[in-house]
Amino acid sequence: MIQVTPTILQPKSWQQELATAITDPAELLKVLNLPDTLLPAARQASQLFALKVPLAYCQRIRQGDVNDPLLRQILPLGLELETVAGYSADPVGDHAAMESPGLLQKYQGRALLLTTGACAVHCRYCFRREFPYTEANPARNDWQQALSYLTEATDINEIILSGGDPLTLSDERLNSLIQALEAIPHLQRLRIHSRLPVVLPNRITDELCSTLAQSRFQTVMVLHSNHANEIDDTVAEACQQLASSGTALLNQSVLLAGINDSAEQLITLSERLFAVGVLPYYLHQLDKVSGGAHFSVADSVAKQLLIDIQAKLSGYLVPKLVRESAGANSKLPL
Numbered sequence: 001m002i003q004v005t006p007t008i009l010q011p012k013s014w015q016q017e018l019a020t021a022i023t024d025p026a027e028l029l030k031v032l033n034l035p036d037t038l039l040p041a042a043r044q045a046s047q048l049f050a051l052k053v054p055l056a057y058c059q060r061i062r063q064g065d066v067n068d069p070l071l072r073q074i075l076p077l078g079l080e081l082e083t084v085a086g087y088s089a090d091p092v093g094d095h096a097a098m099e100s101p102g103l104l105q106k107y108q109g110r111a112l113l114l115t116t117g118a119c120a121v122h123c124r125y126c127f128r129r130e131f132p133y134t135e136a137n138p139a140r141n142d143w144q145q146a147l148s149y150l151t152e153a154t155d156i157n158e159i160i161l162s163g164g165d166p167l168t169l170s171d172e173r174l175n176s177l178i179q180a181l182e183a184i185p186h187l188q189r190l191r192i193h194s195r196l197p198v199v200l201p202n203r204i205t206d207e208l209c210s211t212l213a214q215s216r217f218q219t220v221m222v223l224h225s226n227h228a229n230e231i232d233d234t235v236a237e238a239c240q241q242l243a244s245s246g247t248a249l250l251n252q253s254v255l256l257a258g259i260n261d262s263a264e265q266l267i268t269l270s271e272r273l274f275a276v277g278v279l280p281y282y283l284h285q286l287d288k289v290s291g292g293a294h295f296s297v298a299d300s301v302a303k304q305l306l307i308d309i310q311a312k313l314s315g316y317l318v319p320k321l322v323r324e325s326a327g328a329n330s331k332l333p334l
Contacts, residue, residue, distance in 0.1 A: 014196075014203040018120055018168065021054045025076060028053065032071065033064045045076030049129045049291060052122040057199045060229055069227045069259045073123050080124065080291035089130035091288040093326025102138030103146040107330055110158035110191075113138060113146055115177065118168040121199045125254060125295045127287035133164065143177060151184050158189040167196040171207040182216050190217035193252075195224040198231070201238035209245040219247045222281065226253045226260050228272040236276040243277045250281035253319065255302055256295045263308035270309070270317040280319040285334065287324060303334060 012020070022028050025042035028051060029035070042051070053074045062068045097104040102114040117133025119126075138146045150156060159181055166174065181187055196203040212219050221242055225231060239249055251273050253260065260266055270280045283306075286296050306321045322331040 011202070014200055014205070015170075017054050017056055017200055017202065021052050021120065022058065023050060023052050025051055028058070028075070031055070031058055032061055034066060034071075038066070038075070041078030041081075042076040045078060045080040045291075048080065049076070049124070049126075050122060051076055052119065054120055054200050056201070056234070057121060057230075060232060067258070068229075069265075070229055072259050073125070073226065073256070074121060076124065077294070079294040082293065083290075084293040087288045087290045087293050089290055091127055091326070092324045094128070094131065096326065098136060100138070100145040100149045102136050102143075103149055105153075105156070106328075109156060110160060111150060111153070111156050112160040112162050113143070114163055115139065115143075115161050115166040116164040116168055119163065119165045120168060120196050120203075123195070125256060125286060125289070125292045127289045127292075128164075129289055129291065143180065147180055147184070150181070150187065154186045157186055158191060159187050160191045160193065162193045165194050165196055166192055167194040167203050167208075171205060171211065174208070175211045178211060178215055178217075188218060189220065190215060191220040191222060193222045193224070197221070197223050197238045197242065198225045198235055201234040204238040204241045206241075209241050209247075212242070212247050213245040219245075221247050221249050223249065223251045223278060224253070225251055225269065225273065225278075226256060227265065228268040231272050231276060239276045239278055249278040251278045251319075252282035252284060253280075254284045254286060254295075255297045255305075255321075256286070257297050259295070261297050261301065261305070263305050263312070266305060266309050267312055270313055270319065274317055280317055282331070283319040283321050285321070285323040299334060306334075 022031065025039055025046055029038055057070070061070045065071065094104055097106045099105050103111060105111040114136060116139065150159065178190065181190065242249055253269065255261060260269065273280055285299065285302060286292060302321055310318050321334045323334060325332050
């Protein structure tokens with residue numbers, strides 16, 4: 001009798017998951033058992049800002065539920081095509097703050113490097129959905145212009161890696177950049193803003209954690225989760241790995257109509273974040289980017305939500321309610 005060796009299926013690498021992310025609205029509707037009536041508007045909206053979502057994230061979306069709070073963050077809608085007064089391509093003044101290609105300095109003591117235009121997921125409310133990444137590409141010359149600026153700017157002690165999403169860079173590329181930044185003596189802190197630990201948690205590799213653990217920087221990872229349903233066991237494991245590297249974990253959310261605009265949802269999110277080792281940090285009012293007006297929540301509602309969650313949560317679980325305003329010298333509390 002011939003013995004048959006069972007096939008062992010290896011889990012996909014994060015690069016494979018990124019490469020096979022859903023980009024076709026028809027595929028998304030099929031995978032999630034959603035009505036075909038959504039397709040025409042989804043196709044039209046995705047021509048302005050492409051659909052992109054990993055299957056790992058889709059698996060957390062309820063089948064057939066058009067109102068699922070995770071789905072609403074990634075599904076292109078016809079509402080994005082509406083022109084609304086006060087909404088623009090650059091709502092937070094990124095262009096005016098650019099000191100060299102991809103390097104922004106808005107606030108004293110810190111600068112932000114747009115490491116890449118790539119993301120693992122295209123959130124429909126993204127304030128950089130129309131940012132000209134091709135023109136403002138700091139990686140084109142291995143970040144030399146940005147590094148030169150930072151070397152001269154001795155008043156900067158914190159560097160922030162953003163994008164796109166910096167964790168779409170390979171471990172090798174990211175390690176090379178961090179080493180180059182470590183050679184600038186007055187930089188003391190490294191802050192990385194990333195959605196990948198939430199939408200693609202297997203991106204948190206041993207190599208990445210080793211790089212962070214061995215860095216001379218004090219390191220901070222700012223995650224971006226808007227709803228407790230995003231945080232499953234795989235995300236919890238990724239957060240545990242990051243914490244074991246000595247990286248402080250914070251979270252910032254965006255207040256989004258129909259997604260997390262209730263005290264109950266925000267309370268559950270804060271408690272779930274803290275349970276996996278992440279401290280709630282900011283709750284942002286929506287940046288007024290073109291195509292995102294349907295996510296807006298009135299300031300009066302936002303302030304009442306903050307009062308409601310303060311009444312039920314310990315202070316360290318209450319994120320700061322803020323708005324970013326072009327030209328301001330800090331985030332503005334509400």
